Amino acid sequence: MNMFKFRVQKPMPPEIAQKTSKAQKTREIILKAALEQFGKKGYGRATMRDIAREAGVSVGNAYYYFQSKEEMILEVFVRSQRDAEIRNQETCRRTRSFKARFLDLQFHRLDLLSEQRELFVVLTQAGIHPDHPLSPFSAEMASLRNDATALIGDAVEGSDLKVSSSLRPYLPRLLWLFNLAIILFWSLDGSAEQKNTRRLLELSLSLMIPLFGLTLLPLAGMFNRMVIELHDLLSSMIREKPTPTHSP
Amino acid sequence: MNMFKFRVQKPMPPEIAQKTSKAQKTREIILKAALEQFGKKGYGRATMRDIAREAGVSVGNAYYYFQSKEEMILEVFVRSQRDAEIRNQETCRRTRSFKARFLDLQFHRLDLLSEQRELFVVLTQAGIHPDHPLSPFSAEMASLRNDATALIGDAVEGSDLKVSSSLRPYLPRLLWLFNLAIILFWSLDGSAEQKNTRRLLELSLSLMIPLFGLTLLPLAGMFNRMVIELHDLLSSMIREKPTPTHSP
DNA sequence: GTCTATAACACGATAGAC
DNA sequence: GTCTATCGTGTTATAGAC
Secondary structure, three states: OOOOOOOOOOOOOOOOOOOOHHHHHHHHHHHHHHHHHHHHHOOOOOOHHHHHHHHOOOHHHHHHHOOOHHHHHHHHHHHHHHHHHHHHHHHHHHOOOHHHHHHHHHHHHHHHHHHOHHHHHHHHHHHOOOOOOOOOOOHHHHHHHHHHHHHHHHHHOOOOOOOOOOOHHHHHHHHHHHHHHHHHHHHHOOOHHHHHHHHHHHHHHHHHHHHHHHOOOHHHHHHHHHHHHHHHHHHOOOOOOOOOOOOO | OOOOOOOOOOOOOOOOOOOOHHHHHHHHHHHHHHHHHHHHHOOOOOOHHHHHHHHOOOHHHHHHHOOOHHHHHHHHHHHHHHHHHHHHHHHHHHOOOHHHHHHHHHHHHHHHHHHOHHHHHHHHHHHOOOOOOOOOOOHHHHHHHHHHHHHHHHHHOOOOOOOOOOOHHHHHHHHHHHHHHHHHHHHHOOOHHHHHHHHHHHHHHHHHHHHHHHOOOHHHHHHHHHHHHHHHHHHOOOOOOOOOOOOO
C-alpha cells in the first residue's frame, strides 16, 4: 500500500529463514493460509489478521516471514517461472514457428495468472513504481527478469522468425517488454476470461511479424537503428543495480 | 490505498458544494494546503491530518469536500486539461505539421505534470485499476477522456498527416491510448528531467508516421483492418457506463 | 439544508519482550 | 522465532453549529 514508505532498514533479506526446517514449514503454512484467504475474500479484503489467525500464528510472526502483504504474491509468481521454463523447452522442440512458440509461452503464462487473477492485478500495481521491490524493473527482480528474457531468447533462437541480424540481439528484451505490456492489458481486461487479451496477443503478433520482415529490406538501416534506440530507451526503465543512496 | 474498497454509499456526488461561495473558498483552501503538503513531503508522507491542520480545518471537513486523498490529485489534472485546450488551438494555427502539433501537445502536458511529478505517479497507479474512479478508463472520467481525445482529433484534422481514410476515424483514440502509454513511461522514467520520455515521444512518432504512410498502399487493406481491430480491442478497456451493481 | 468538528474504526506495519 | 502491545494512517459515523 504505502508506495513511498520503503523498507530500507531490512535490506531485502536475500533468503530469509532458509535456516531451520521449522522456519520453512511455518513460512509455508502462512503462505498457504494467505492464498486461501486471498482466494476466498480477494486480496484487498483479506487482512493480515485473518491470514495470521487462519495460519495459527501472530501478525508479527507473519511479518517476520514476509516483508509485506504484497510479498506473498511474489512467491506465487516466482514459482510459475519454473513451470514456464519446462513448458517452453517442450514447445521449442515441437515447432519452429516463432509465432506458435511465443503465443504458447504467453498463453500458458496467462493461464497461470488467471488462477489467481486478483493477486496479480495487485502485483501489476507495484510494477508501476520501478523502485518498488516487486516491480519487474527493480534491482531485486533482476534474476527473475533475466530468466524470463532468456526464455524468450530460447523461443527466438532456431525459430523461423525473419528479422534483420542487427536487430536480433535486441529482440528478447523487446519482446519481454511487449510481454509486460500484454500483462498490463490483461490486468485491465474486463472481457470474459480475458479473451480480449488473447486476441490482442494474436493480433499484435500478426502485425509485428511482417514488420520484422521489412527490417531485412536494404533501405531499412535507418529504421532499424531507430528501433535499437527505442530498445535502449525502454530498457532505461530497468534498475540494474541497487541505487546507492547516501549511506547513513 | 485500499484499491478494492469502493465507496458505493456516496454515489459520487456530482457537484459537491458548489452552492455557497464560502464552500468554494474552503474547498480551495484545503486543496492548496494539500498540494503544499504533497510538494513538501510527497504524496505518501503527507497525511490527511497534516493537510487538514495546515488548511485550518478538521479532517472530517476535508472529507466533506474530497471523497478521498486521491481525489485531490484529480483536481489538478482536470485543471491542466483546460490549459491544454487553449495551447492546442494556438499551435494548430501556427503549423500544419502533425508531428509538430502532437509533440507540442505532449511536451506541454509533460511540463505540467512535471511540476507535481510524484502526484501523478500516484494517479498513474490508480489508472491501473479500470474501475477505480481516477482511472482514465473509468466511467467517471468519461468527460475528461473525451475532451482529451477530441483535442487530439483537432491536431489530426487539417494536418499534413498521411494515412488511409479508413483508419482516420480511429486515430484520435489510438493516439490517446498512445499518449497514456507515454505517460506511463514518464511515470517510470528515472532519467534527469524525464529526458528519455521526450526522446521516446520523438522517436516513436518518427517511427509511426512513415508506417501511417504505408496504410495508403493498395495492398494495405488487410493490415488496416487489423489495426482497426486493434483499436477496438484496446478500447474495450474503457468503461463507458457505470456498471449497474445490485441496488441495496 | 449547508457546513464543521470530534471521536472512533480498521487495517498495515513495527518495537521490543520473551 | 514468536508474541503482545501499540503506532500511524485513511476513512467514516455522527452529533451539532450555522
